[in-house]
Amino acid sequence: MHMQKDDYKKGSISHWEKDWAGKKANFSLTKPVDDWNYFDLFRDEYLERMLLKNKNILCLECGCGSASTSLYFANKGAKAAMLDASISALNIARENFSKYNLRGMFINGNMERLPFADDKFDLVMSFGVLEHFEDMAPSIKEMVRILKPGGTFFASVSPKKYSIQLVGNLINTVTRFIYNLKHRRFREAFFRSYPATPEFYENSLSSRQYVEIIEKCGLKNVKLSGSRPFPSLNILPSMFKIYIMFMKMLKPLHLLFEMHTSKFTELWGVEWNIVGTKE
Numbered sequence: 180m181h182m183q184k185d186d187y188k189k190g191s192i193s194h195w196e197k198d199w200a201g202k203k204a205n206f207s208l209t210k211p212v213d214d215w216n217y218f219d220l221f222r223d224e225y226l227e228r229m230l231l232k233n234k235n236i237l238c239l240e241c242g243c244g245s246a247s248t249s250l251y252f253a254n255k256g257a258k259a260a261m262l263d264a265s266i267s268a269l270n271i272a273r274e275n276f277s278k279y280n281l282r283g284m285f286i287n288g289n290m291e292r293l294p295f296a297d298d299k300f301d302l303v304m305s306f307g308v309l310e311h312f313e314d315m316a317p318s319i320k321e322m323v324r325i326l327k328p329g330g331t332f333f334a335s336v337s338p339k340k341y342s343i344q345l346v347g348n349l350i351n352t353v354t355r356f357i358y359n360l361k362h363r364r365f366r367e368a369f370f371r372s373y374p375a376t377p378e379f380y381e382n383s384l385s386s387r388q389y390v391e392i393i394e395k396c397g398l399k400n401v402k403l404s405g406s407r408p409f410p411s412l413n414i415l416p417s418m419f420k421i422y423i424m425f426m427k428m429l430k431p432l433h434l435l436f437e438m439h440t441s442k443f444t445e446l447w448g449v450e451w452n453i454v455g456t457k458e
């Protein structure tokens with residue numbers, strides 16, 4: 180289907196379907212296969228301490244994609260429900276769950292109209308989703324509506340801003356340039372080595388704007404902090420082992436970074452974590 184430019188602006192569902200089609204489940208709960216797998220596992224461990232004090236909670240992941248956090252939480256005993264607009268994404272999430280013999284509830288739907296009763300979930304989360312909406316308030320209001328009073332909202336967003344990923348992009352550019360030269364692809368080397376801008380829409384909201392919108396949607400104690408002090412790298416699969424070893428060595432510092440809230444971590448971090456409570 181040919182996409183209209185405006186479709187991207189709405190966090191278009193057909194765009195995501197196209198994006199997920201043909202992708203495979205390759206998430207490991209024990210041995211990260213690449214940097215993304217490591218970032219997700221690190222975050223899951225961190226969130227387990229922060230959000231899974233009671234292991235039997237009922238949680239929902241909106242715009243779940245391959246649903247790595249729900250998988251991790253289900254493995255710890257949580258009852259996990261996952262919702263995504265893309266059927267292909269849900270198939271990957273299902274594959275991940277069946278690989279680990281875990282049970283989950285998979286729902287194909289739109290997070291602007293969640294198919295659940297009010298006050299149902301202990302925890303409602305989203306990762307890398309809200310930044311793709313031109314107007315994210317309808318989705319957040321829905322997430323708040325289905326939370327139990329006292330329940331927790333958690334969102335991770337990748338804001339459009341400078342961060343350590345800029346250094347990652349430079350490394351990625353140099354690596355791609357050398358690779359293309361080595362393979363005598365001179366045109367690509369000089370014109371296509373810089374990472375392409377992602378096709379999908381990303382809003383340009385500041386941290387303050389995120390907090391304001393989320394508070395207006397009915398959440399209390401909203402806190403935003405910088406997250407993920409390491410960039411994602413476009414390196415050969417054999418190099419991921421070295422990169423992951425390096426990040427594991429720095430794990431105590433990484434933890435400090437996640438726990439610390441300041442303008443520095445907000446700027447350096449590739450992502451922002453936002454947490455809030457329903458009264």
Ligand SMILES: C[S@@+](CC[C@H](N)C(=O)[O-])C[C@H]1O[C@@H](n2cnc3c(N)ncnc32)[C@H](O)[C@@H]1O
Pocket residue numbers: 190191192195196241242243244245246262263264265268288289290291305306307308
């Ligand atoms: C960038 S991906 C993030 C996927 C996953 N959370 C992760 O971190 O890997 C955004 C996800 O949001 C889903 N999505 C976009 N708009 C949606 C909507 N209105 N309702 C439900 N899911 C939506 C997409 O299908 C896609 O899987």
